[in-house]
Amino acid sequence: xxxxxxxxxxxxxxxxxxxxxxxxxxxxxxxxxxxxxxxxxxxxxxxxxxxxxxxxxxxxxxxxxxxxxxxxxxxxxxxxxxxxxxxxxxxxxxxxxxxxxxxxxxxxxxxxxxxxxxxxxxxxxxxxxxxxxxxxxxxxxxxxxxxxxxxxxxxxxxxxxxxxxxxxxxxxxxxxxxxxxxxxxxxxxxxxxxxxxxxxxxxxxxxxxxxxxxxxxxxxxxxxxxxxxxxxxxxxxxxxxx
Numbered sequence: 369x370x371x372x373x374x375x376x377x378x379x380x381x382x383x384x385x386x387x388x389x390x391x392x393x394x395x396x397x398x399x400x401x402x403x404x405x406x407x408x409x410x411x412x413x414x415x416x417x418x419x420x421x422x423x424x425x426x427x428x429x430x431x432x433x434x435x436x437x438x439x440x441x442x443x444x445x446x447x448x449x450x451x452x453x454x455x456x457x458x459x460x461x462x463x464x465x466x467x468x469x470x471x472x473x474x475x476x477x478x479x480x481x482x483x484x485x486x487x488x489x490x491x492x493x494x495x496x497x498x499x500x501x502x503x504x505x506x507x508x509x510x511x512x513x514x515x516x517x518x519x520x521x522x523x524x525x526x527x528x529x530x531x532x533x534x535x536x537x538x539x540x541x542x543x544x545x546x547x548x549x550x551x552x553x554x555x556x557x558x559x560x561x562x563x564x565x566x567x568x569x570x571x572x573x574x575x576x577x578x579x580x581x582x583x584x585x586x587x588x589x590x591x592x593x594x595x596x597x598x599x600x601x602x603x604x605x606x607x608x609x610x
Contacts, residue, residue, distance in 0.1 A: 373421055383421045383447075384578065401420065417438060465529040476509045483502035528563075
């Protein structure tokens, strides 16, 4: 059983897709980020970074104590290696999967996430430079992805992998906030539609867990406390606590 610490975010959707694809039993432990439910000492023992998602493998294969894992790249790798799936076996495919996974967690995810933040959450003010910086780099990275996918069906090459799983939710959820239509890139569109048709991906995206509520509002309105819990002083204080 995998304890899955969850909120309706693209990062959590990555892990939900992997759990569905691998047919692993899991229990959702839902946190409301706006209410600051992640800012507690018990959760910090699982994820010192106080971010969602995280997992605890309650029956790890080494037979030891329950094993917590945080950061989506690490979680995806752990789950895939636990099941012997979603990472190509041949060395070239394996390193390709890890390269494109690293590309997502260091580039596509952060830049599309920051672009979506400035497009949706930024208070009134002179944010044009910031928006342009993150949006333009996000679009550039989508062109990089398109270049790769013109040459191979999946990011790792011939096989669907955790690299594809990592990229899909970021594009699926954050892409709606951009004026640039990512589906105008033919190879990205072909890849996106292929993944969207996979039963595991569809089951995750359509699952009750991903019912978005307020999280995917185009222009969410947060109270001062909600802002503090996600982006502000309470988040800083919780991270600074010893």
